[in-house]
Amino acid sequence: AVIHRADYRPPAWLVPDIALDFVLDLTETRVSATLDVERNPAAQDATAPLRLNGDGIVAGAVLVDGEPHNAWAMEGDDLVIDLPGSAHQVTIETTINPTANTQLSGLYASGGLLCTQCEAEGFRRITFFPDRPDVLSCYTVTLTADKAQFPVLLSNGNPVDSGEEDDGSHWAIWHDPWPKPSYLFALVAGDLVPTRDRFTTASGRAVDLAIWVRAGDETRTGHAMRSLIASMQWDEKVYGREYDLDLFNIVAVSDFNAGAMENKGLNIFNTRYILADPDTATDGDYDAVEGVVAHEYFHNWSGNRVTCRDWFQLSLKEGFTVLRDQQFSADRGSPPVKRIEDVRILRAAQFPEDSGPLAHPIRPDSYQEISNFYTATVYNKGAEVIRMMTVLAGPERFRAGTDLYFERHDGQAATCEDFVTAIEEGAQIDLAQFRRWYEQAGTPRVDVALSHDPVSGRVTLALKQTVPPTPGQSVKQPMVIPLRTALFDRQSGTHGGEHLIVLTQGQQQFTFEGHARPPVLSINRGFSAPVAIIAPQTVEDLVFLAAHDDDPFARYEAMQQLVVQHLVAAVEGRLDDDAREAGRKAIGGALAAILADAGLDDLMRGELVMLPGEAYLAEQLNPVDPARVHAEREALKAWLGRELAPAWTALHDRCAAVPFSLDAAARGARKLKTQALVYLAAADPQGTALRAKAQYDAADNMTDRQGALMVLCGLDCPQREEALDHFHARFADNRLVIDKWFSLQAGSLHPDALAHVQALAHHPDFTLTNPNRVRALYMAMAANPAAFHAADGAGYRTIADLILALDPINGNVAARFVAPLGRWRRVEPGRAALMRAELERIAAAPRLSRDVREQVSKSLEA
Ligand code: ARG
Ligand code: ZN
Secondary structure (H helix, E strand, O other), X not given: OOEEHHHOOOOOEEEEEEEEEEEOOOOOEEEEEEEEEEEOOOOOOOOOOEEEEOOOOOOOEEEEOOEEOOOXXXXXXXXXXXXXXXXXXXXXXXXXXXXXXXXXXXXXXXXXXXXXEOOOOOHHHOOOEOOXXXXXXXXXXXXXXXXXXXXXXXXXXXXXXXXXXXXXXEEEEEEEEEEEOHHHOOXXXXXXXXXXXXXXXXXXXXXXXXXXXXXXXXXHOHHHHHHHHHHHHHHHHHHOOOOOOOEEEEEEEOOOOOOEEOOOOEEEEEHHHOOOOOOOOOHHHHHHHHHHHHHHHHOOOEOOOEEEOOHHHHHHHHHHHHHHHHHHHHHHOOHHHHHHHHHHHHHHXXXXXXXXXXXXXXXXXXXXXXXHHOOHHHHHHHHHHHHHHHHHHOHHHHHHHHHHHHHHHOOOEEOHXXXXXXXXXXXXXXXXXXXHHHHXXXXXXEEEEEEEEOOOOEEEEEEEEEOOOEOOEOOOOOOOEXXXXXXXXXXXXXXXXXXXXXXXXXXXXXXXXXOOOOOEEEEOHHHOOOOEEEOOOOHHHHHHHHHHOOOHHHHHHHHHHHHHHHHHHHHOOOOOHXXXXXXXXXXXXXXXXXXXXXXXXXXXXXXXXXXXOHHHHHHOOOOEOHHHHHHHHHHHHHHHHHHOHHHHHHHHHHHHOOOOOOOHHHHHHHHHHHHHHHHHHHHOHHHHHHHXXXXXXXXXXXXXXXXXXXXXXXXXOHHHHHHHHHHHHHOOOOHHHHHHHHHHHHOOOOOOHHHHHHHHOOOOOOOOOOHHHHHHHHHHHHOOHHHHOOOOOHHXXXXXXXXXXXXXXXXXXXXXXXHHHHHHHHEOHHHXXXXXXXXXXXXXXXXXXXXXXXXXXXXXXX
């Protein structure tokens, strides 16, 4: 069934209070839910029955106002109760088996713990309830369990009471004073140890902080705790948002579909976004922990205090919260480097979504399974859209807008429209046309032409925007596209100030006076709009910008563009030997200048020397031959490795001498160290195997170790097996590190990577029941173009086999693997047919989850 945004109706009944009573057990948990229900005065039908959602549960008993009640019936999964009058107390009993819950939605068991994941629609797998985010209730939760097996009992809000019984059981009562939708409910029971700290809010509330992990892991919680405290401080300072309970608990679990979950006062995390120490976590892992801890904490205001009216509004909380976590991480580290990373993710994950069969606006109009809409579009493009508001309004006015939003909608289930209206009024800007960013899918393309009149000194910038058609949206209206722009004088190397150009029409011209010479155009600086710029920039202009632009993002962009233009021409067969040589020389020269530029810090240098990824290159070609993209990119890398070999070697030596620390300089050195190895390995595999093995052996931290192992994994050399075996043996008891061991092999440049994946699927450490392990092996492979796009279709078959095997276990995670196959329409015809055939094979399976069914059928539709 397709659910439409336009069909929204207010709930017929509200549930101001709910009491939940759990008798917890790994295989047989008894749940008694008592709901105080009352008719919603805003409902359209004042006689509607009470409809409670369920999913795979049966009602043991139904009581109304304490009496057995028979006037109810099951309609599909829903329990529908005929209720006269306007207010009642309804009690329902259910029994569930958490161990059998392999979907990891609702209440499930993870390594002997019991925990929950209720967003979006998991609560209905626990008890019958109007499981929609516009029904807000105060929760009182009683947990009873065997004390030895489950010594810690946690739920949302504050602990009220606890006690022990003679039979070895104990109990705890929790009360959350903040009304919340059911998707924010959580409980955890198990043997956990806390890391504790305290935070005092600006207005003086003392908050007890605790991060709960399994015994042995508590030595790796320090970074997460520091990140939490920094997040709490930052949200007070930057958005004026304070925490609102006396307690803030975080629990880390090993089996988790997503990254983490913002349950009120009880965030539950995938261990990979909590546990970190230098021996087991890379610098990237440290950043991910900091970013996700902040993201979930920030949800307390953007998500919990102000929640979503319905799931079409998901970007209301996710887009805004991603923006907030991006701003936080930028403040904590290097703003330009963070901006570049964010854009790289957007281009690698969201641009392909926007150009494929699953394209949807940041506020979708319809869905079959909401879990399929936790996408890079809703999250990352959603963040870009709100970031554009900050560009249009400026920081102070934007803050006035968010202040108004939080004040006006505190305690409400709001819409994206509410958010835009609040920003409009608070920031005093007109967002009428801007709202199209919520309506239209597809990455806008902006074609740029620059002309110069030497007599008048006038520069004319002619811009033309096109929003490509996407499924269900064949005709598009012009968007509001804010473009930060500068015109550089090529002799002085400077510009006379940045302009904010706001493109609102299909075609528009902008003029600038006072340019004696044709300037060099720097446009979409800081990536001020999530669009594709098509500007006919010469190699000379790009080399100039890569060396001189005072906007660090624009420097990065010029470097990327220089390589993109060259590789696209190479793949399309437009380069003769001379042109290829000239293109390579220009790139090599720009790269050499970056390596030698003393004004750059190493973290930024690390961004500038990175080649554009194959997914982003593929976006520039339609149809794409992935094998040619791969071959040309590897050939360029090898050429650059050879041509600049002395510089790479010197760089590797210099960086290897920097002692370990978590400061920016040492992190920059580590980033460059492995990048130097990557270039050198492409040019001289044998010599570099020795150098990489030396880096591996000398490593006193996971960044160096993983970087070296990554390079070794791509080489056919004895050091490869040696290092892999050593790594596995050394970290055999650390699941997160063993995940790395799987993904490094699956993502490697080794010609047999696909065969390695097929063999690793039978490794004793592999299991389909742990999402991190599944992603480590198969997402890494799906993102490895040479393996996934193997000419005989074996990569596609491997992913389709995985989807079919995983779907009955965990449809949510299985559905994530459909998108790579779904891109068949943009791939050359031979491979496209093979990809399509695998989708058809999946579609023909007798039983599929709603998750996989939706993604596969959309991927096959014309
Ligand atoms: N709200 C969570 C977060 O972004 C993610 C929940 C994921 N749920 C899902 N059904 N995929 O922090
Ligand atoms: Zn989120």
